[in-house]
Amino acid sequence: MRADDTPVAIVGAGLAGxxxxxxLGRRGIPVTVYERRPDPRVAGAERGRSINLAISARGLAALEEVGLKDKALGRALPMHGRMVHPLGAPQNFQPYSADGERAINSISRAELNAALLDAAEAVPGVSLRFSHRLTGVDAVAGRLHMEGPEGPVTEDAGIVLAGDGAYSAARRTVEAFTAEQDFLEHGYKELTVPPRDGEFALDPDALHIWPRGTSMMIALPNLDRSFTCTLFWPKDDFDALDTPERVQAHFAEHYPDVADLIPDLAGDFALNPVGSLVTVRCWPWVRYGEGAIVALLGDAAHAIVPFFGQGANCAFEDCVEIDRCLGETGGDWARALSLYQENRKANTDAIAEMALDNFIEMRDRVNSRVYRLTRSAQHALERRLAGRYVSRYELVSFSTVPYAHIPARLRRQNQVLAGAVLAAGALLGLGVRALRRRR
Structure with missing residues (x-):
């Protein structure tokens, strides 16, 4: 199948889709995008389901490919570090980069999705169809079965690219895909800190964290001077706060510096849903049928927990890789998608593990004096050994080094550093012995 003569369907009009x-449209490939929801630019975003995006180097590089980098940055707020709110101690700021200049960018998921929808719609040959819920994929016949606004709909598609999320309907209806879903015992719930007297109620230059050992809350700034707060708690904790009085008492005890910043705390807590946090590990990502090739991307192939802020950044890299592989293979879909899954699988496995580890860091380690001293030492090394010693956070967030290469690079750095320390210690010992002999 070649890119210039095969009907292409994308399932899911989210960020990646x-x-x-x-x-693809810019390559002259006709594409139809099917989305189960109504047009979010008209209907609005789902309440309490955003988890604000933290767009960083990988996502910005992908957006630059379609001319949206500057627009996204113009609607984003830079966060240069974490503001940690310990219980019973002063808050402390922990910069993300050694020079204090680099930042991740808080942006509304809904607003970025709207900008991407506009961009896709403006490309000749790209069609968007909303309120079309996928019910089945027939890879033998090359057809999609959907429930449309007026009833069942069947559409031909030789290439089906499924970016329909962690609970992907396309993945479930194609037998060749084998997926494992690992759920955290934690869920998430969103709250909003509104502006106070027209200004930000918290420092807008930081991602705020309230680490509480087994749980935490974070807050990201918005352009309207509000903050979107996300609670990451064991699900039993959400269930236990079943009255307004218990909600207020819990926040007064565990989050005293934010409890009074949310005017209708108990009401918002009761109204907003509890979401689940899942890691999806799937293989293969591509199914070759007689009538269609079906491929997964983004969360449909490799959903990760949000604690490194890399979900959207990683999904955007998938899109760029598919596009690159199409160019490399001269538009041969079968070869391109085979290359795509081979090139991306190790990277997505690596960031999934790093995201899980970063949850422990954010909810627990950031409170530790040892952790803060370690981070200060890392930043000092990065300044002294620029380009030769780079922390994990900077490699993930401020570079496009493949995720899968990062663990090995960190090991090499640490081995070189340990060797240098041992050598310095040996030289010091020789110097001390020489001085003693002279005496």
């Missing part, structure tokens, strides 16, 4: 549609 829209970016991929734009990239």
């Amino acid at each position: 829209c970016l991929l549609a734009t990239l």
Whole structure:
């Protein structure tokens, strides 16, 4: 199957689906994007389901491919570090980069999705169809079965690219895909800290964290001077706060510096849903049928927990890789998608593990004096050994080094550093012995 004569369907008009549609459309490939929801630019975003995006180097590089980098940055707020709110101690700021200049960018998921929808819609040959819920994929016949606004719909598609999320309907209806879903015992719930007297109630230059050992809350700034707070708690803790009085008492005890910043805390807590946190590990990502090739991307192939802020950044890299592989193979879909899954699988496995580890760091380690001293030492090394010693956080967030290469690079750095320390110690010992002999 070649890219110039095969009907292409993208399932899911979220961030990844829209970016991929734009990239393919610019290649002159006709694409139809199917989305189960109504047009979010008209209907609005789902309440309490955003987890604000932290767009960093990888996502910005992908957005630059379609001319949206500057627009995204113009609607984003830079966060240069973490503001940690310990219980019973002063808050402390922990910069993300050694020079204090680099930042991750807080941006509204809904607003970025709208910009990507506009970009896709503006490309000739790209069609968007909303309120079309996928019910089945027939890879033998090359057809999609959907429930549309007026009843069942069947559409032909030789290439099906499924970016329909962690609970992907496309993945479930194609037998060749084997997926494991690992759920955290924690869920998440969103709250909003509104502006106070027209200004930010918290420092807008930081991602705020309230680490509490087995749980935490974070807050990201918005352009309207509000903050979106996300609670990451064991699900039993959410269930236990079943009255307004218990909600207020819990926040007064565990989050005293934010409890009074949310005017209708108990009401918002009761109204907003509890979401689940899941890691999806799937293989293969591509199914070759007689009538269609079906491929997964983004969360449909490799959903990760949000604690490194890399979900959207990682999904955007998938889109760029598919586009790159199409160019490399001269538009041969079968070869391109085979290359895509081979090139991306190790990277997505690596960031999934790093995201899980970063949850422990954020909810627990950031409170530790040892952790803060270690981070200060890392930053000192990064300044002294620029380009030769780079922390994990900077490699993930401020570079496009493949995720899978990061653990090995960190091991090499640490081995070299340990060797240098041992050598310095040996030289010092020789110097001390020489001085003693002279005496």
